[in-house]
Amino acid sequence: MSDTLIRSLDLMEPGDLVLYHGSITSLHGLWLALLCPCGICRAMDALGLPEVRFALGDPWGELPGPHHVRRESLTRSAACG
């Protein structure tokens, strides 16, 4: 893995456009990354644990996306600029 790719992963944050390539193949594609709002993630955050997962939203607001998605299942889209 190149330094450039590692840096781009580090910079991924809620509000970024991301490409999902995880286990749900029917949902592969471009999504808006949001902080996962589920109870597990809220509990992890309250404990100060660094495990960050994402919820995915349709950039066009048409479809509900998956949530509790591992960072490893996402790639920050080059379209972010």
Ligand SMILES: [Zn+2]
């Ligand atoms: Zn979660």
